[in-house]
Amino acid sequence: MEVLKIATAGSVDDGKSTLIGRLLYDTKSLTSDKLEAIEKKSKQLGYDYLDFSLATDGLVAEREQGITIDVAHIYFSTANKSYIIADTPGHVEYTRNMVTGASTSQVAIVLIDARKGVIEQTNRHFFINNLLRIKTVIVAINKMDLVDFSEEKYNAIKADFEALMSKRDYQDQKITFIPVSALKGDNVVNKSDKTPWYKGETLLENLENIDNQDVFNVGTPRYPVQYVIRPKTDEFHDFRGYAGKVYGGELSVGDDVVILPSETKSKIKEILFYDKKVQTASRRSSVLITLKDDVNISRGDMIVRANDLPKREKEFTATISWMDSQNLKAGNKYIVQHGVNKVLAKVDRIHHKINPDYSGVDDTVEALAINDIATVSFKLNKPIFYDAFKDHRTNGSFILVDSKSNNTVGAGFIQ
Amino acid sequence: MKDTSSINPLENEAIYIMREVAAQFEKPVLLFSGGKDSITLVRLAQKAFYPAKIPFPLMHIDTGHNFPETIEFRDRLVKELGLELIVRDVQDSIDEGKVKEESGRYASRNQLQTTTLLDAIEEFKFDACIGGARRDEEKARAKERIFSVRDDFGQWDEKNQRPELFDMLNGNIELGQNVRVFPISNWTELDVWSYIQKEQIEIPSIYFAHTRATFLRDGLIWSADDAVVYRDDEEEVVERIVRFRTVGDMSCTAAVLSEAADISSVVQEIRESSISERGARIDDKRSEAAMEKRKQQGYF
Numbered sequence: 227m228e229v230l231k232i233a234t235a236g237s238v239d240d241g242k243s244t245l246i247g248r249l250l251y252d253t254k255s256l257t258s259d260k261l262e263a264i265e266k267k268s269k270q271l272g273y274d275y276l277d278f279s280l281a282t283d284g285l286v287a288e289r290e291q292g293i294t295i296d297v298a299h300i301y302f303s304t305a306n307k308s309y310i311i312a313d314t315p316g317h318v319e320y321t322r323n324m325v326t327g328a329s330t331s332q333v334a335i336v337l338i339d340a341r342k343g344v345i346e347q348t349n350r351h352f353f354i355n356n357l358l359r360i361k362t363v364i365v366a367i368n369k370m371d372l373v374d375f376s377e378e379k380y381n382a383i384k385a386d387f388e389a390l391m392s393k394r395d396y397q398d399q400k401i402t403f404i405p406v407s408a409l410k411g412d413n414v415v416n417k418s419d420k421t422p423w424y425k426g427e428t429l430l431e432n433l434e435n436i437d438n439q440d441v442f443n444v445g446t447p448r449y450p451v452q453y454v455i456r457p458k459t460d461e462f463h464d465f466r467g468y469a470g471k472v473y474g475g476e477l478s479v480g481d482d483v484v485i486l487p488s489e490t491k492s493k494i495k496e497i498l499f500y501d502k503k504v505q506t507a508s509r510r511s512s513v514l515i516t517l518k519d520d521v522n523i524s525r526g527d528m529i530v531r532a533n534d535l536p537k538r539e540k541e542f543t544a545t546i547s548w549m550d551s552q553n554l555k556a557g558n559k560y561i562v563q564h565g566v567n568k569v570l571a572k573v574d575r576i577h578h579k580i581n582p583d584y585s586g587v588d589d590t591v592e593a594l595a596i597n598d599i600a601t602v603s604f605k606l607n608k609p610i611f612y613d614a615f616k617d618h619r620t621n622g623s624f625i626l627v628d629s630k631s632n633n634t635v636g637a638g639f640i641q
Numbered sequence: 642m643k644d645t646s647s648i649n650p651l652e653n654e655a656i657y658i659m660r661e662v663a664a665q666f667e668k669p670v671l672l673f674s675g676g677k678d679s680i681t682l683v684r685l686a687q688k689a690f691y692p693a694k695i696p697f698p699l700m701h702i703d704t705g706h707n708f709p710e711t712i713e714f715r716d717r718l719v720k721e722l723g724l725e726l727i728v729r730d731v732q733d734s735i736d737e738g739k740v741k742e743e744s745g746r747y748a749s750r751n752q753l754q755t756t757t758l759l760d761a762i763e764e765f766k767f768d769a770c771i772g773g774a775r776r777d778e779e780k781a782r783a784k785e786r787i788f789s790v791r792d793d794f795g796q797w798d799e800k801n802q803r804p805e806l807f808d809m810l811n812g813n814i815e816l817g818q819n820v821r822v823f824p825i826s827n828w829t830e831l832d833v834w835s836y837i838q839k840e841q842i843e844i845p846s847i848y849f850a851h852t853r854a855t856f857l858r859d860g861l862i863w864s865a866d867d868a869v870v871y872r873d874d875e876e877e878v879v880e881r882i883v884r885f886r887t888v889g890d891m892s893c894t895a896a897v898l899s900e901a902a903d904i905s906s907v908v909q910e911i912r913e914s915s916i917s918e919r920g921a922r923i924d925d926k927r928s929e930a931a932m933e934k935r936k937q938q939g940y941f
Binding site: 227228229257297298299300301303308310322323325326329330452453455456457458459461462465467469470471476497498499500501502504505506507508510511512513514525549561563565566620623624625627629632633634637 | 642643644645646648649650651653654656657660661663664687688689690691692693694776777783784790803804805806807808809811813814815826827829831832914
């Protein structure tokens with residue numbers, strides 16, 4: 227069954243958790259004991275409705291404060307598809323979580339409160355989804371019940387959002403607008419009779435009709451070697467296989483390949499998935515490849531088609547989303563984890579900070595603080611094999627790891 | 642099979658995670674409970690490293706209150722696949738005075754496992770423990786990372802988790818820390834059952850309908866095994882046809898009435914079911930934040 231990962235973005239009180247709860251409730255994904263817990267808690271809090279946000283707000287601190295503070299994953303499925311929702315928080319200070327949730331998602335839902343319309347944070351949510359090149363964005367204009375399901379209001383918000391779209395970098399992004407009331411259930415799973423002027427699909431119909439193959443950016447095949455398998459048993463005495471995941475495109479038996487960094491040439495001899503031999507490794511599959519020649523390959527090396535080489539550089543410029551409370555400054559050293567490959571990197575220069583609300587750039591900054599987004603140049607201690615993020619979502623991205631704290635401190639998108 | 646396009650994306654993801662563990666850590670271990678999730682992990686590990694053997698041992702923290710069918714199954718599986726199994730007993734932790742056995746109606750050794758587990762991690766210097774927890778099981782687990790760092794004391798700091806971006810897994814840790822790894826994080830209960838069916842994976846017999854001496858408490862059905870499960874005299878023992886949806890300790894795992902005697906009827910039943918899996922686990926009902934608290938202390 228196909229799996230579709232969805233990132234959600236909305237400001238505090240836009241009703242994001244309620245929307246997710248509503249999706250679960252109307253698709254009958256809430257089990258009776260969970261529903262019972264929600265009913266009990268809603269009653270305890272004195273509500274005369276079911277507070278579906280209680281279905282998703284996981285941690286104790288969140289329940290106390292009544293807000294979502296981290297990325298939570300929620301699961302539901304229809305006969306057609308399995309869905310994973312990354313529920314990411316909407317506060318100004320949590321850009322980090324939004325980037326994280328969006329990095330693994332193929333679809334994003336941006337929530338707008340119909341009473342407030344497009345606000346500064348909407349710009350930010352849209353900016354991040356566009357930066358991460360999420361192919362499909364659904365703009366759910368929520369709380370329509372509080373504006374009397376006004377078509378005029380809906381159209382005004384839509385026009386404001388469209389003005390924002392003209393500023394985006396990634397123009398091929400597909401954007402759909404849907405008027406909803408998460409609390410009352412209008413146009414979430416069931417079509418509303420209060421919006422006769424809206425002829426489009428409900429939120430769920432829209433998700434159901436997304437072509438799953440289409441949401442993954444297609445590029446050239448890249449095969450970073452994860453693990454070398456040498457069984458050294460009688461049956462497989464001289465066997466040497468390279469385990470990994472195929473990104474971007476597909477690789478087939480007989481393909482002429484080059485192994486980086488050695489630049490050795492060879493041919494793909496076999497492709498295995500467990501004990502089955504296959505002709506072609508499709509993108510996103512975890513396989514095992516053997517080569518015609520005896521080549522010295524280790525983890526972090528990359529197998530690519532001979533006529534399709536990535537860039538091979540000891541420096542690059544990237545858009546960085548900074549996620550640590552310790553500032554990033556020129557001269558600082560980090561580990562760049564590019565797929566399964568790790569290299570040491572030094573910050574060469576911070577070019578400029580990008581205001582994620584589309585209000586321009588700031589080229590006077592000396593340091594990046596948590597939640598900043600900026601263009602930064604790095605120098606590496608050895609070359610990596612990369613593509614620009616716009617051409618290859620996987621091979622153009624990396625994470626920054628602090629070698630002292632071991633924490634993941636940033637995400638990067640190579641320009 | 643001509644190409645790999647029809648392969649389950651969740652299976653691909655889990656295999657990728659297994660390989661990252663083997664590559665990034667010195668001494669990984671697979672925490673094996675004898676339940677369906679950890680049996681699924683064993684199959685995924687086989688697939689990840691074929692034709693080589695699984696490059697890490699299995700470890701079972703045995704509470705001594707397991708269903709006998711589970712233990713019998715465990716030993717057979719390990720023998721058939723030629724795996725290395727480490728067993729550490731909660732009874733030893735009790736005997737050494739490290740933990741105190743609970744008493745009364747709701748006595749369970751479930752919480753005591755944590756001490757035995759942390760001691761074993763220290764004894765073998767394991768730096769990565771692969772577990773079968775899934776995010777759909779429970780609200781606190783929904784926020785768990787795939788690589789989840791534990792400090793020297795095995796504690797989970799849920800407010801200070803590393804962000805996980807793309808499919809890049811950061812396994813950098815300090816000496817003394819370890820990482821809990823959850824390769825089937827993104828699977829649901831139904832995904833696991835469907836996989837077991839498709840792969841024809843053998844699981845312990847208690848997952849299928851059988852006749853069992855049971856009693857009722859708090860609306861749940863308990864196995865009447867007086868040596869392990871506390872029972873009042875008023876709590877009458879009745880033979881019922883039941884099965885277990887989850888396999889933990891006898892003292893905290895309730896049965897469900899079911900006629901599903903084979904895998905396809907179990908999958909069918911799960912598909913139609915309206916009670917979530919952990920609904921049959923009394924340890925979570927203790928309080929709404931029960932799981933989160935246990936996780937902070939180092940529980941699986």
